[in-house]
Amino acid sequence: MRLEGKAAIVTGAARGLGASIAADLVREGARVMLCDILVEQGQAVAREIGEGAVFRALDVTKADQWAEAVTAAEARLGTVDILVNNAAMIEQVPYDDVTEELFRAIFEVNALGTFLGMKAVVPAMRRAGAGSIVNISSTAGIHSSGGLAYTGSKFAITGLTKTGAHMLGPERIRINSVHPGWMRTPQTEAAPLDWVASLQPLRAVMDTREVAKLVSFLASDDASMITGSAYVIDAGALLMGARDIVDRMHEHMA
Numbered sequence: 001m002r003l004e005g006k007a008a009i010v011t012g013a014a015r016g017l018g019a020s021i022a023a024d025l026v027r028e029g030a031r032v033m034l035c036d037i038l039v040e041q042g043q044a045v046a047r048e049i050g051e052g053a054v055f056r057a058l059d060v061t062k063a064d065q066w067a068e069a070v071t072a073a074e075a076r077l078g079t080v081d082i083l084v085n086n087a088a089m090i091e092q093v094p095y096d097d098v099t100e101e102l103f104r105a106i107f108e109v110n111a112l113g114t115f116l117g118m119k120a121v122v123p124a125m126r127r128a129g130a131g132s133i134v135n136i137s138s139t140a141g142i143h144s145s146g147g148l149a150y151t152g153s154k155f156a157i158t159g160l161t162k163t164g165a166h167m168l169g170p171e172r173i174r175i176n177s178v179h180p181g182w183m184r185t186p187q188t189e190a191a192p193l194d195w196v197a198s199l200q201p202l203r204a205v206m207d208t209r210e211v212a213k214l215v216s217f218l219a220s221d222d223a224s225m226i227t228g229s230a231y232v233i234d235a236g237a238l239l240m241g242a243r244d245i246v247d248r249m250h251e252h253m254a
Ligand SMILES: NC(=O)c1ccc[n+]([C@@H]2O[C@H](COP(=O)([O-])OP(=O)(O)OC[C@H]3O[C@@H](n4cnc5c(N)ncnc54)[C@H](O)[C@@H]3O)[C@@H](O)[C@H]2O)c1
Pocket: 011, 012, 013, 014, 015, 016, 017, 018, 035, 036, 037, 038, 058, 059, 060, 061, 085, 086, 087, 088, 089, 090, 109, 113, 136, 137, 138, 139, 179, 180, 181, 182, 183, 184, 185, 186, 187, 188
């Protein structure tokens, strides 16, 4: 129960990774406000998690909704000690199909939404005397592996994390990014994940609960000296690349 006495906001918590993160934070003793634009699904997930979980509708691209959500979280949960910026829009289309409109939509949710969340919770974290923000990026935010706009937005999250961590460190507000590789979520339902697993060094595709455990650790005081760091959790996928070319070269030469 490493999060006993703490209160958290998790965005994009109505399904997928966000729902797993909310459940793990509650399992570790936190009180959690799950936020999403999917209201019925979010309410159902909060009910399923049970005591310690409440749901609130929030569109992360709207600053006024963020202000109201933080006020509501302080009223219902007491403080805001933890924020997990997880909500995202995913895009994987060819170069010519990335329009200005699509680019703006992806950046609004993934980059602006993360920025607005970081801005909104800091006054509450100052009142609490400390805080931990975990921004969900992707392996695409370390190495190019997603769509053009998606990858750009996930690199933006890495930059927001490191600069924010530097600026807020003196106030005991820590910010780290988590960079998952392939996970089984509604977003990846159509992807051939068993085939992906057969290629990855650990011969597996992650379950969201494995990523949630890393988030709970970073949110907790066990990580009190960790800030500005980028944590990759990807079943070894980023080890591929140059190494993969060498292996294929040996196969080709055999
Ligand atoms: N699934 C993967 O393999 C994978 C890999 C790397 C990184 N990620 C990252 O993990 C996170 C979760 O991904 P997922 O696969 O669970 O996705 P998902 O689409 O299942 O969940 C995303 C959630 O964000 C919510 N959301 C979207 N726009 C929103 C908005 N404007 N305001 C509030 N909520 C909004 C959605 O309603 C949804 O519930 C994302 O940041 C994603 O980029 C996922």
